Amino acid sequence: MAEQQLRHIPVMLGEAVEGLSVQPGGRYLDGTFGRGGHARAVLACLGSDGRLLLMDRDPQAIAAAQAEFADDPRVSIRHANFSTLGEWNETAPGLDGVLLDLGVSSPQLDEAARGFSFMADADLDMRMDTSQGESAADFLANADEREIADVLWRFGEERHSRRIARAIVEDREATPFTRTGQLAALIERIVGRREPGKHPATRSFQALRIRVNGELDALDRGLSAALERLNVGGRLSVISFHSLEDRAVKMFIRDQSGRIKNNRRGPPVMESPARLRAVGKAIFPSDDEIAANPRSRSAVLRVAEKLSVADESVHSPREGAHA
Numbered sequence: 001m002a003e004q005q006l007r008h009i010p011v012m013l014g015e016a017v018e019g020l021s022v023q024p025g026g027r028y029l030d031g032t033f034g035r036g037g038h039a040r041a042v043l044a045c046l047g048s049d050g051r052l053l054l055m056d057r058d059p060q061a062i063a064a065a066q067a068e069f070a071d072d073p074r075v076s077i078r079h080a081n082f083s084t085l086g087e088w089n090e091t092a093p094g095l096d097g098v099l100l101d102l103g104v105s106s107p108q109l110d111e112a113a114r115g116f117s118f119m120a121d122a123d124l125d126m127r128m129d130t131s132q133g134e135s136a137a138d139f140l141a142n143a144d145e146r147e148i149a150d151v152l153w154r155f156g157e158e159r160h161s162r163r164i165a166r167a168i169v170e171d172r173e174a175t176p177f178t179r180t181g182q183l184a185a186l187i188e189r190i191v192g193r194r195e196p197g198k199h200p201a202t203r204s205f206q207a208l209r210i211r212v213n214g215e216l217d218a219l220d221r222g223l224s225a226a227l228e229r230l231n232v233g234g235r236l237s238v239i240s241f242h243s244l245e246d247r248a249v250k251m252f253i254r255d256q257s258g259r260i261k262n263n264r265r266g267p268p269v270m271e272s273p274a275r276l277r278a279v280g281k282a283i284f285p286s287d288d289e290i291a292a293n294p295r296s297r298s299a300v301l302r303v304a305e306k307l308s309v310a311d312e313s314v315h316s317p318r319e320g321a322h323a
Contacts, residue, residue: 009296010037011239012283016038016237016239017045020099025050026046026096027095028042028052029053029097030055033056033061035061051075051076053088055081055082055088058129084221085225085226086228095226095234096230096231097230098230098237100222100238102238103239116209120180139151141172145169149162149164152204153207155211156205160190164186167190168186206242219245233305233306235305236276239299239301241298250302253278257277258272258274276307
C-alpha cells in the first residue's frame, strides 16, 4: 500500500486542539491516536514538564505511535480502548484534557484487508483491534435473522434491515459471507441505488462495524471515565462522525450539566449537580476543509469543561447544549 494512500488527515485539527485549551505544563490524553495528527498538535503546545498520554485499540496505530513518540519523555503510550482510560495508572494524577476522534481512520478505510470498506473486495473483518473479538463474518455466520436486522436498524438506521437480514440468512446456507464484495453485492441487489452519491451498503457496513467493535458502549464508558479523570477546568473535546455518536456525546454533556426541577411555589431547584458545562455550540468543518478532505463532511465537534463544586450553581444546565 502506498504511503500516500495510508495518510490520515486529522479533522478539525485547529478547532479540536483549541477546544482543549492546552497549557504547557498540563496533562492530556488522546484516546484515539490514529496516525497522530491531533497528538502532534497537542505535543507542540506542551513544555518540557507537560505530559501526553496516547491510546488506541488498533495495533497498527500503536506501532505508529511507538515509532514516532517512544523516545519522547513527555509521552506515554498504551494499546487499549479509550473506554479503559480510567484503568491506566498514568491517568490517576488527573487530566487537563481528553481528546476523542471517533469513527474509522483513513488508514483503516484505505487498507482493503481491514474489511471496513465496500469499495474493495477483502476479508469481511471490520475489527479495529484484530487481536481480539469476533469479525463481521463471524457475526453474520452465527447471528439469527432478528439479531442481524436489529443491528442494521439500530446502528445503521437501515430502512431495509429486515429484507437484508432475511437475504443474508437465506444465502449463507449455501455460501457463508466472508468477503466485503459478497456482502455489498447482496445489499445492492436488495436495496438498489436509491440515494444519489451514496452506496446502498453504506448504512449496513456502518452498523456492522459499530456492532463488531462495540463502539457506542465504548463511547459511553469512555465519556464517563474521562469525566472522572478530568481535573476541574479540564476540557473534553470529542469529534463524532454520525448521528448516533453525536447524539450520545450531546446527551452526555447535557445530562452532566445538571438537571433543573420546576417548583410551582418557588424558583427552579437544581435536582442533580452540574459537573460539566458545554463550551460554545457544536462546531462543524468549514467548506474549505470539506473540499480538501471530503471525509470530514459529517464531522461534529463538541467541547465541554469540568466544573468545580463552587461552579455548580452558577452555570445553566442547558448552556450551549442545544446545538
